[in-house]
Amino acid sequence: MFTGIIETLGEVTNLKKEQENLHLTIRSSFTEELKIDQSVAHNGVCLTVVAKEKDTYTVTAIKETLQKTAIGSLQVGEQVNLERGMQLGARLDGHIVQGHVDKTGVCTAIEDAQGSTIFTFTYAFDRDTVTIEKGSITVNGVSLTVVNSKDNAFSVAIIPYTLAHTTFKNFAVGTQVNLEFDVIGKYVARLHGLPQ
Incomplete structure (x- = not known):
């Protein structure tokens, strides 16, 4: 975990x-x-x-x-x-991440937002891999909040600290990334049988 x-x-x-x-x-x-x-x-x-x-x-x-x-x-x-791995009893500062990548995605846009950087990613949509506005997503192991959700794409806003201390600083349009979707969201999607 x-x-x-x-x-x-x-x-x-x-x-x-x-x-x-x-x-x-x-x-x-x-x-x-x-x-x-x-x-x-x-x-x-x-x-x-x-x-x-x-x-x-x-x-x-x-x-x-x-x-x-x-x-x-x-x-x-x-x-x-x-x-x-997280230590039992420690604060959960990000969200629950299993380290089990669901699929890869591709960076399709990088935009300077005057204090943060907006990265947009696309991926092959299916019913188990959905995002929601303000929901959680993991990109290359980084816990992030979704700011723009579509069926096969989403965006995240990266603060300068995260940009400087993760591999986001090396991303370009076309960079392939590992995506792990929110585990709770995956269970809810499966239970409700979202259309494929």
């Missing part, structure tokens, strides 16, 4: 393909605190630490993860949003 509040940015230092799996080695400021078998969200994708050495650790993405997320498009030297 995560909150969508990014702890730090990591850097991809190595990528190794092994059969259908991809091993990603990440340099982070909290590597020393990690344990083998610990879950860490990488751009919103929950992956398990399988090895660590000095200031880097390694996680493995399986075929299904690579097919359903943008994690396989990462390159050596690229930054990733990192969040460790």
Whole structure:
């Protein structure tokens, strides 16, 4: 379980393909605190630490993860949003995030809003992936509030702090992102059988 509040940015230092799996080695400021078998969200994708050495650790993405997320498009030297699992009894500053990406989306517009930056994303709509005005969405692991909701698109307003401390600062039109829709919204949509 995560909150969508990014702890730090990591850097991809190595990528190794092994059969259908991809091993990603990440340099982070909290590597020393990690344990083998610990879950860490990488751009919103929950992956398990399988090895660590000095200031880097390694996680493995399986075929299904690579097919359903943008994690396989990462390159050596690229930054990733990192969040460790939330601690029981801690404040929930973002929203309930599982680290299970529903689908990918694409950034289609970036607009300077004189104090914030509006990012618009599109995605393939289905009944389990809906957004609502002022509802929650996770983009590359970042907990955000929807400011403009459509059937297959939404916008979010990013404050300068979030822009500076997450991978949003590297986004351009065409950037592929991981999307996790609000878990409560997904259950409600399923119960009410929204049309596809």
